[in-house]
Amino acid sequence: MNADALRGHMDALLLSVLEHEPLHGYAIIEALRERSGGELDVPTGTVYPALRRLERAGLLAGEWASDGGRKRRTYRLTDAGRKALTGERSAWRSFTTAIGSVLDPLR
Amino acid sequence: MNADALRGHMDALLLSVLEHEPLHGYAIIEALRERSGGELDVPTGTVYPALRRLERAGLLAGEWASDGGRKRRTYRLTDAGRKALTGERSAWRSFTTAIGSVLDPLR
DNA sequence: TGTCTACATATAGACAGCCTACATATAGAC
DNA sequence: GTCTATATGTAGGCTGTCTATATGTAGACA
Numbered sequence: 001m002n003a004d005a006l007r008g009h010m011d012a013l014l015l016s017v018l019e020h021e022p023l024h025g026y027a028i029i030e031a032l033r034e035r036s037g038g039e040l041d042v043p044t045g046t047v048y049p050a051l052r053r054l055e056r057a058g059l060l061a062g063e064w065a066s067d068g069g070r071k072r073r074t075y076r077l078t079d080a081g082r083k084a085l086t087g088e089r090s091a092w093r094s095f096t097t098a099i100g101s102v103l104d105p106l107r
Numbered sequence: 108m109n110a111d112a113l114r115g116h117m118d119a120l121l122l123s124v125l126e127h128e129p130l131h132g133y134a135i136i137e138a139l140r141e142r143s144g145g146e147l148d149v150p151t152g153t154v155y156p157a158l159r160r161l162e163r164a165g166l167l168a169g170e171w172a173s174d175g176g177r178k179r180r181t182y183r184l185t186d187a188g189r190k191a192l193t194g195e196r197s198a199w200r201s202f203t204t205a206i207g208s209v210l211d212p213l214r
Numbered sequence: 215t216g217t218c219t220a221c222a223t224a225t226a227g228a229c230a231g232c233c234t235a236c237a238t239a240t241a242g243a244c
Numbered sequence: 245g246t247c248t249a250t251a252t253g254t255a256g257g258c259t260g261t262c263t264a265t266a267t268g269t270a271g272a273c274a
Contacts, residue, residue, distance in 0.1 A: 003232060004115030004260070005202050010232080016210050026251050035212060039205035046232055048253055053231090069240050070251060092210055095112050096203055098146035103123050103199055105142060110261055111231070117260080133222050153261055155224060160260090176269050177222060221270075226263105233258080241250075 001039060010050050012088035013040070015059065015081055022076035024065075025051055051075055059084050108146060117157050119195035120147070122166065122188055129183035131172075132158055158182055166191050 017023065017031045025047050032040045051073075054060040059081035062073045077085065124130065124138045132154050139147045158180075161167040166188035169180050184192070 001202070001205065002115050002198065005198070007114035007231065007260090008109050008111030009206055013206065013209050024251080025253095032209060035209045036205040037208065039201065040209070043233065044252075045234070045236095045254085050231085052253095067250095071240090072251070089210060091109065091112075092206070094146065095108070096207075098108065098143040099116055099120065099199070100203075101144065102120050102139060102142045102147070103196055114231090114260060131222075132224095150262065151223075152225080152263070152265095155222095157260080159224095174221095178269090179222065215274100217273085219270100219272080222268085224266080226265085228264100229262080230260100231258105234256090236255085237253080239251080241248100243248085244246090 001041070006042075006046075009092070010042075010046065011054060011059075012085070012092055013042075014047075014050060014054060015077065015085040015088060018060070018075060018077050018081075019085060022074050024072040024074045026072075028075075054081070108148070113149075113153075116199070117149075117153065118161060118166075119192070119199055120149075121154075121157060121161060122184065122192040122195060125167070125182060125184050125188075126192060129181050131179040131181045133179075135182075161188070 013032060014028065017028055017035065023031060025044070028051075029042055029044065029047055032042055051060060051062065055062050055075070059078060060075045061078050062075045065072050065074050120139060121135065124135055124142065130138060132151070135158075136149055136151065136154055139149055158167060158169065162169050162182070166185060167182045168185050169182045172179050172181050
């Protein structure tokens with residue numbers, strides 16, 4: 001998976017994976033890997049800053065929790081985040097349609 | 108169309124639009140707009156540098172031509188470019204499958 | 215004649231976000 | 245006591261897209 005290809009789609013991925021359950025960063029990375037059949041292996045240096053960015057933007061709400069001695073920051077979708085996810089999904093469809101129409105004009 | 112979303116897919120678009128006929132930069136922009144139903148409107152400041160980059164990489168071959176007093180630089184796919192296009196198409200499929208599996212897990 | 219639009223190419227510099235590499239720490243297995 | 249998995253985070257680099265600007269021809273139109 002080329003790194004540049006992910007640009008601008010990270011937000012959609014993060015929002016989507018948090019749609020049905022709150023998760024912490026590490027678990028998000030695993031969820032992305034599992035859901036994509038191992039295709040998406042996003043480095044921590046990408047995910048943690050992105051989560052903070054989405055939190056600052058009001059799309060996610062983060063909260064510290066403890067599992068034994070381990071500290072986790074668990075994120076859940078806000079209402080704005082849920083709305084944004086809808087937009088991201090529709091943008092994804094437009095995007096794939098547009099690029100696809102150029103790459104595979106016969107279909 | 109968000110600008111960042113295009114990142115890493117520009118090469119595929121340019122190679123693809125040149126697959127069946129050589130074109131010059133301006134015509135490429137129009138072809139992208141037409142093929143995508145107006146969705147893709149790529150600025151000149153993106154296309155011209157990208158074409159040079161692909162030329163330097165050996166995927167395109169450019170040649171100056173004249174139509175009356177107008178000068179055009181017409182690009183055609185090289186053999187390496189044709190090979191790269193195949194790779195870009197397959198990468199595009201992996202990419203959409205991976206992202207799609209996260210965004211629309213039900214399908 | 216002058217102006218406007220479409221055609222055509224190009225570059226400089228800004229910007230954003232993803233990456234690598236590194237730092238830190240706990241838990242549990244062995 | 246060492247190793248691996250779990251867990252978060254930052255600094256700095258990279259690179260490709262964008263905006264803005266520059267330059268010039270051709271043709272329409274007044």
